[in-house]
Amino acid sequence: MQLTxxxxxxDKSPMTLAERLYIPAIAGGLGTTIKHFFRKKPTIQxxxxxxxxxxxxxxxxxxxxxxQGRERCTACGLCAVACPAEAITMTGAERKKGEENLYRExxxxxxxxxxxxxxxxxxxxxxxxxxxxxxxxxxxxxxAFFERDEVIFxxxxxxxxxDDRASTGIEKYTGVKS
Amino acid sequence: MELSILxxxxxxxxxxxxxxxxxxxxxxxxxxxxxxxxxxxxxxNRAGPFGLLQPIADAGKMFFKEEFIPRQASTWLFILGxxxxxxxxxxxxxVVPFGDTILVDGKEVMVQGIDVNIGLLYVFGVVxxxxxxxxxxxxxxxxxxxxxxxxxxxxxNISYELAMGLSxxxxxxxxxxxxxxxxxxxxxxxxxxxxxxxxxxxxxLTCAFAECNRTPFDLPECETELIGGYHTxxxxxxxxxxxxxxxxxxxxxxxxxxxxxFGGYNYPGMDWVRETLTGSLGAVAGHNVATLxxxxxxxxxxFFFIFFFMWVRWTLPRFRYxxxxxxxxxxxxxxxxxxxxxxxxxxxxxxxLMSWVMVVIIVLVxxxxxxxxxxxRAQTQSYSKA
Amino acid sequence: MADKTFxxxxxxxxxxxxxxxxxxxxxxxxxxxxxxxxxLSGHYLLLNAQFLFAxxxxxxxxxxxxxxxxxxxxxxxxxxAEPQKSTASKLAAVVAGGMLLVVMVAAxxxxxxxxxxxxxxxxxxxxxxxxxxxxxxxxxxRLNWLRSCS
Numbered sequence: 232m233q234l235t236x237x238x239x240x241x242d243k244s245p246m247t248l249a250e251r252l253y254i255p256a257i258a259g260g261l262g263t264t265i266k267h268f269f270r271k272k273p274t275i276q277x278x279x280x281x282x283x284x285x286x287x288x289x290x291x292x293x294x295x296x297x298x299q300g301r302e303r304c305t306a307c308g309l310c311a312v313a314c315p316a317e318a319i320t321m322t323g324a325e326r327k328k329g330e331e332n333l334y335r336e337x338x339x340x341x342x343x344x345x346x347x348x349x350x351x352x353x354x355x356x357x358x359x360x361x362x363x364x365x366x367x368x369x370x371x372x373x374x375a376f377f378e379r380d381e382v383i384f385x386x387x388x389x390x391x392x393x394d395d396r397a398s399t400g401i402e403k404y405t406g407v408k409s
Numbered sequence: 410m411e412l413s414i415l416x417x418x419x420x421x422x423x424x425x426x427x428x429x430x431x432x433x434x435x436x437x438x439x440x441x442x443x444x445x446x447x448x449x450x451x452x453x454n455r456a457g458p459f460g461l462l463q464p465i466a467d468a469g470k471m472f473f474k475e476e477f478i479p480r481q482a483s484t485w486l487f488i489l490g491x492x493x494x495x496x497x498x499x500x501x502x503x504v505v506p507f508g509d510t511i512l513v514d515g516k517e518v519m520v521q522g523i524d525v526n527i528g529l530l531y532v533f534g535v536v537x538x539x540x541x542x543x544x545x546x547x548x549x550x551x552x553x554x555x556x557x558x559x560x561x562x563x564x565x566n567i568s569y570e571l572a573m574g575l576s577x578x579x580x581x582x583x584x585x586x587x588x589x590x591x592x593x594x595x596x597x598x599x600x601x602x603x604x605x606x607x608x609x610x611x612x613x614l615t616c617a618f619a620e621c622n623r624t625p626f627d628l629p630e631c632e633t634e635l636i637g638g639y640h641t642x643x644x645x646x647x648x649x650x651x652x653x654x655x656x657x658x659x660x661x662x663x664x665x666x667x668x669x670x671f672g673g674y675n676y677p678g679m680d681w682v683r684e685t686l687t688g689s690l691g692a693v694a695g696h697n698v699a700t701l702x703x704x705x706x707x708x709x710x711x712f713f714f715i716f717f718f719m720w721v722r723w724t725l726p727r728f729r730y731x732x733x734x735x736x737x738x739x740x741x742x743x744x745x746x747x748x749x750x751x752x753x754x755x756x757x758x759x760x761x762l763m764s765w766v767m768v769v770i771i772v773l774v775x776x777x778x779x780x781x782x783x784x785x786r787a788q789t790q791s792y793s794k795a
Numbered sequence: 796m797a798d799k800t801f802x803x804x805x806x807x808x809x810x811x812x813x814x815x816x817x818x819x820x821x822x823x824x825x826x827x828x829x830x831x832x833x834x835l836s837g838h839y840l841l842l843n844a845q846f847l848f849a850x851x852x853x854x855x856x857x858x859x860x861x862x863x864x865x866x867x868x869x870x871x872x873x874x875x876a877e878p879q880k881s882t883a884s885k886l887a888a889v890v891a892g893g894m895l896l897v898v899m900v901a902a903x904x905x906x907x908x909x910x911x912x913x914x915x916x917x918x919x920x921x922x923x924x925x926x927x928x929x930x931x932x933x934x935x936x937r938l939n940w941l942r943s944c945s
Contacts, residue, residue, distance in 0.1 A: 247782050249775040251740075254611070257725060264447045264724040272451045486826075526922060530849035537857025541829070544861070548822060548868050556868060563865050567858055587923055 286400075289354045289367035291374070292345055293397040294390040297335055302390060303364035304343065305336035313359035318349035336362070343389060347373055348382045369400035417513045422503075422522050429502050433656040434464045436715060440656075443719040471649040479642050481551040490546025491643065491650035497539040498657035504528040505664045506590045508674045508704035512693045520704060521590065528589040529577060532665060533570075536620055539658065540566040543622075543629060546651070547639035558638030561730070562629035565619055568737040569626075573616035575745035576609040579752040580669055583761060589665075593673035598680075601672040605761040607768055608748045610670045612741055617662040619737070621655060624722040628730060663714035664707075671710050674703035801841055808834035821867050825860065832856045844921030 249255050275282050284290075295303050306323035324341035326334045333339075352373070356365050376382055391397040438453065438460070445452025453460035478487055508520030525531060540563050547559020580602055584592045596602060603610050619626040630638030637643075640651045667673060682702060687695030728736070748764060755763025811834060814827040832855045839848040919925055 242786065244782070244785070247775070247778045248771070249779055252771070252775070260724045261720060264720065267449055268446045270449055272449055274451050525845065527845045527849045530846070530853065534849050534852040534857060537853050540861055544864055544868070545826070560865060560868065563861050567861055570858070
């Protein structure tokens, strides 16, 4: 029984002289390769030229601040629950008086850590977050690391800098700058 | 011999030596570039403009790598191997005529190392010695893979030397001389040997591939079976010498091919160029410039064959060992002998074109057999469909 | 000058020939044999026999010795793998070799090395063209005769 029509019977008849001479086959092969010689090269000269990321690219995580520069994360733990790789851990803390300009909600994440070796960059944390606090940046690749202790990213590396606001990738769909 | 002629002669030898090394160096670059272009890549382009400094960077890397000699290896032979490979590769360029004569002090000096009347035999002898570098290196490594690579190299070289020698004999019968210069001079005026010896040319070309250990005949260094072949244990510049010798061999065989079959420094309209130049520049300068143009043409032909070597390397897969031996002993040698017989018969009949008879017969058989085979295939297909 | 070159080459030839015999490792023996053949080719060159020089190198050094080396490398002979020979076989070898020496000395003792006449000597006789003419001209019949004998 045949499942497809692609099966072809092998031809085991003795080679003809043309096949035993090799020359016609070699000439054909040389023709094929020389065609490639003059073809345009698809190479991207990396450090000078960069390939554009896909619009849905999920890169390095960022913990967003709001317009006044307050951290949005309220340490609800939904992202940690959603994470299939169990890469996220956090410790919540209560906001003190006088910290209103630092944290938007009354509860905030005192510690927020993502293990980059475990993370699979699926983006479920981003979907789970009710406060629009965590995003996977569309234009930044997670850096390579050389030591084990560099692997766990804490708040120092995750929270966005005020003078260097991170892109969330949402503006591409909504047109609203976050 | 006068002093000025001696100086010019030694200059020529030095220049030939230097050019051989330079071309071999840049062959490594060209190889990478050609490989890249045939595979839709741009190739090395970071070191210098268009990556032109890449060979120098490679050589620098080679020199600074660790020089490793296995403990069980026989040290002196281990060192001797790459040296021999290098020496034999460099020696053969001595008799290749790179150009016509240049006039110095009213005397003609040949643009050639030496013109001996056993030139072709000399090349042949040096090539046949080339295998010692590989064999000694492979054996001295005290490694089974190296030894197998060396043994393969030896058997391959001996097998293909026979066919090579036989294919040359047809040329020798036509030219009546072993001197490469005489052979070139006889091809003057578009009497290129390729027109009279197409079969011999293909045989010689194939054997040149085998003698240089180039793909499709690079079984001595077959990575898939032998790790690295004869140079498995080699590192640093000793490995570099082996690789370098291969490129020098490639250059020399390209030069010999263009000398034997493509008229060397001859090109169409050569006499006219010479007359015009001597007319406009004066006898001496015109002659020398015309020679220079001939030399450039010669190098153009050589470069084409170097390119062809690379082109084939990045097109064809490696032969299997039994295929290699079958091709060498059962096809090439009989065809070469037949070619000699035909050429001899042609010389008796006063025609140089006798070799074409074989080509015509082969083409006829191929066409007829191909038609029959196609018909059969069509029949079996129609049966299987019905 | 030519004299000195001759003596130097002869010295090298004999040295390498002796080393062939005295090397413990058979691979070294073969390599020394190759060097010996090279020196012999040098002698041919001194005699202006260019064709013989090239052919000697191509055939002996380039092909036959490669096969020798080939076989010996495959056998993987080593100094420590050398079997102990009995005294009797050693004695037999010495006697046989000595007898060969005696025969050769006896045969070569009276040999007239022959000399040449500078007036009629043709220094170009070893070149390919002349050699070919001699082979296929003067000696053509003898070659045919040899062939019919064998």
